[in-house]
Amino acid sequence: MSQIKESSILISGGGSGIGRGVAIYFASQGAKVTICGRRQEKLKAVSNQIGTNCVFVQADITSKEGRLKAISTALEHGKGLDALLNIAGNMYRKNLEDLEEDKLIEIFHSNVIAGMMLSKESIQYLKESSGSIVFVSSVHTRRAFTGASPYAASKGALETLTKVLASELGPSGVRVNCIVPGAVPGEINQRAGLFSDTEAKIRLEKLIPEHRLGRIGTAEEIAKAIEYLITADWTTGAILDVDGGLGLGAIKD
Numbered sequence: 001m002s003q004i005k006e007s008s009i010l011i012s013g014g015g016s017g018i019g020r021g022v023a024i025y026f027a028s029q030g031a032k033v034t035i036c037g038r039r040q041e042k043l044k045a046v047s048n049q050i051g052t053n054c055v056f057v058q059a060d061i062t063s064k065e066g067r068l069k070a071i072s073t074a075l076e077h078g079k080g081l082d083a084l085l086n087i088a089g090n091m092y093r094k095n096l097e098d099l100e101e102d103k104l105i106e107i108f109h110s111n112v113i114a115g116m117m118l119s120k121e122s123i124q125y126l127k128e129s130s131g132s133i134v135f136v137s138s139v140h141t142r143r144a145f146t147g148a149s150p151y152a153a154s155k156g157a158l159e160t161l162t163k164v165l166a167s168e169l170g171p172s173g174v175r176v177n178c179i180v181p182g183a184v185p186g187e188i189n190q191r192a193g194l195f196s197d198t199e200a201k202i203r204l205e206k207l208i209p210e211h212r213l214g215r216i217g218t219a220e221e222i223a224k225a226i227e228y229l230i231t232a233d234w235t236t237g238a239i240l241d242v243d244g245g246l247g248l249g250a251i252k253d
């Protein structure tokens with residue numbers, strides 16, 4: 001896939017945060033964007049804001065029915081499928097002593113298995129278009145955020161998965177890449193009931209000095225990096241850090 005215009009892009013988690021910004025960016029570049037998520041009102045607001053280049057589908061990607069609905073909506077809206085962006089994700093923070101098995105299974109289901117299955121169920125269409133898959137990891141694989149082992153482990157799985165799937169699918173012309181964002185405004189912690197919107201904003205501001213470029217990022221900056229990954233025809237298996245230097249873990253000596 002060498003151009004965004006008229007391409008068909010399916011975005012899981014397009015109703016808020018990074019997914020929302022990515023949908024707005026690619027639609028503005030002329031792509032036919034399909035967004036999915038569980039909260040209809042969020043998806044509808046994004047789709048209304050974007051206009052005819054975007055359709056939404058209320059779908060929980062941890063269910064096969066939801067995934068197939070999302071794929072068929074994208075196939076219809078975009079007349080095929082050129083890129084699958086696995087952006088949906090959830091947070092689960094707990095110290096080791098307090099881990100709950102059902103919550104661990106839930107987080108691996110939404111953050112890892114759902115994207116794997118969505119990729120599996122999309123693959124025949126991506127082969128037809130010589131398209132690509134993007135996973136979204138996190139700076140949590142670069143720096144140890146104490147007490148967030150479930151989330152960090154799920155993101156580590158996505159980076160490993162990217163390499164293996166890139167190898168597996170390369171000969172069929174499908175590329176698989178991964179982006180590793182630093183701090184960007186989103187709803188992941190609020191949805192997990194960890195912080196209010198105000199507390200989440202304060203937390204992000206506190207992280208600013210940890211970014212060597214002196215600020216948090218924007219969803220559009222993540223979108224532009226994804227744009228590179230889905231149009232770069234000789235790039236597969238890449239794990240691309242787009243984090244303002246947060247992942248460097250710089251020490252002033």
Ligand SMILES: NC(=O)c1ccc[n+]([C@@H]2O[C@H](COP(=O)([O-])OP(=O)(O)OC[C@H]3O[C@@H](n4cnc5c(N)ncnc54)[C@H](OP(=O)(O)O)[C@@H]3O)[C@@H](O)[C@H]2O)c1
Binds near residue numbers: 036086088188191
């Ligand atoms: N923001 C950051 O600083 C940051 C940094 C590094 C990585 N990331 C990653 O970037 C991605 C987006 O995060 P964000 O911060 O933008 O959070 P966000 O605003 O909460 O976006 C995540 C989206 O995923 C959707 N989602 C969750 N579970 C789903 C499911 N089972 N089926 C369908 N949709 C589902 C949510 O919508 P519903 O609840 O309506 O389904 C939500 O819109 C995540 O993978 C996150 O781990 C974020």
